[in-house]
Amino acid sequence: MDKNIRILIVDDFSTMRRIVKNLLADLGFFNTAEADDGTSALAELRRGPFDLVITDWNMPGMPGIELLQAIRQDAALSKLPVLMVTAEAKREQIIAAAQAGVNGYVIKPFTAATLGDKLGKVFERLENAA
Amino acid sequence: MSRSQRPHDLPATDPAPATGTAHSRGSRQQVRRLLRAALLSLEEEDQGAWRAHVDALIYWRSQPLVQGLARLAGELARAFGEQPHAGAATDEVLQEACTRLSHVVEVSERASHDTLDRIEQCRALLSLLPAQPGSAAADALASLRAHLSEMTAAQGYQDLTGQIILRVVDIVRSVQTGHEITAGGQHLSLRDSRGHGPAVAGLDPAPVSQDAANHLLSSLGL
Numbered sequence: 001m002d003k004n005i006r007i008l009i010v011d012d013f014s015t016m017r018r019i020v021k022n023l024l025a026d027l028g029f030f031n032t033a034e035a036d037d038g039t040s041a042l043a044e045l046r047r048g049p050f051d052l053v054i055t056d057w058n059m060p061g062m063p064g065i066e067l068l069q070a071i072r073q074d075a076a077l078s079k080l081p082v083l084m085v086t087a088e089a090k091r092e093q094i095i096a097a098a099q100a101g102v103n104g105y106v107i108k109p110f111t112a113a114t115l116g117d118k119l120g121k122v123f124e125r126l127e128n129a130a
Numbered sequence: 131m132s133r134s135q136r137p138h139d140l141p142a143t144d145p146a147p148a149t150g151t152a153h154s155r156g157s158r159q160q161v162r163r164l165l166r167a168a169l170l171s172l173e174e175e176d177q178g179a180w181r182a183h184v185d186a187l188i189y190w191r192s193q194p195l196v197q198g199l200a201r202l203a204g205e206l207a208r209a210f211g212e213q214p215h216a217g218a219a220t221d222e223v224l225q226e227a228c229t230r231l232s233h234v235v236e237v238s239e240r241a242s243h244d245t246l247d248r249i250e251q252c253r254a255l256l257s258l259l260p261a262q263p264g265s266a267a268a269d270a271l272a273s274l275r276a277h278l279s280e281m282t283a284a285q286g287y288q289d290l291t292g293q294i295i296l297r298v299v300d301i302v303r304s305v306q307t308g309h310e311i312t313a314g315g316q317h318l319s320l321r322d323s324r325g326h327g328p329a330v331a332g333l334d335p336a337p338v339s340q341d342a343a344n345h346l347l348s349s350l351g352l
Contacts, residue, residue: 011289013289015246016286016289018243018246019282019285019289022246022282023282026275057325058293058324058325059324063324064325065323066323087290087325087327088326089339089343090338091338091346093325098347098350102352104347105347107339107343108286108289109286110283110286110340111283112276112282112283115283
């Protein structure tokens with residue numbers, strides 16, 4: 001796995017952005033940027049380039065599911081892997097995220113091991129698909 | 131008309147129905163006195179005194195009617211299941227509740243960042259400790275780093291509790307502004323794609339576990 005990939009962390013809580021950033025650093029990923037909702041994330045992505053988006057669902061402004069849909073509808077961003085890290089844990093929400101094209105789904109609260117495992121699986125699938 | 135504006139000849143106590151008690155007898159005597167004084171003012175063509183005595187009589191007579199109407203309105207509102215209007219005092223209390231809850235989110239956020247600062251400092255200190263690869267000390271250091279990572283992840287409680295508190299703030303503000311609330315206490319805007327926040331036992335359906343989510347996603351080809 002290339003540790004130099006650029007990752008955008010999207011969450012309205014500064015604590016959670018910092019947690020994800022630190023856990024990524026523990027895994028060797030230091031090239032990160034942050035956004036606090038879907039709208040600012042899209043602007044950041046269009047300034048790009050990024051290799052991965054890790055986003056919350058429940059945010060003021062544009063929520064994570066709409067960010068995911070916007071990414072998939074944007075020709076320049078549509079192939080970008082998206083990992084949802086969220087407390088939204090209803091079966092229908094997970095199905096909706098899958099139908100919108102999510103690459104992985106981590107339910108809060110999560111452990112560092114779970115985040116590492118899910119990141120590994122996202123990249124493994126992408127490498128296999130390449 | 132407020133009590134401070136009460137006509138000067140008005141009985142000092144609130145009027146009571148004519149029940150034959152000493153109180154009501156006193157009130158009737160006061161009315162007779164007001165009527166005689168009003169008649170005398172009229173005969174003497176004293177318009178100011180006449181108006182004051184008649185105003186006092188009207189005020190006295192209207193009080194039971196006004197009180198009765200207020201009581202009737204309250205009973206009708208209860209019968210139709212209406213809630214009493216949230217007055218200025220209630221608005222103030224609700225605003226205070228929102229401010230206090232937002233303060234809790236800010237305090238927990240600061241505490242969580244402080245903890246993350248300490249974890250980062252511990253990690254920096256660990257990097258200064260010498261350890262031969264494969265030694266017991268190296269294993270202990272690796273284990274300590276893993277614990278620090280889990281301590282970092284555990285700070286996610288602030289995000290989860292914060293989401294729930296901000297949802298409560300949203301519900302309280304909806305009550306304050308009179309926006310529509312469903313029977314379950316859920317604001318309509320929260321039912322859309324914005325998300326609902328963490329599930330609360332006893333209020334929300336049990337959340338899907340990470341394992342169940344993994345199986346569900348596998349079944350969908352992920």
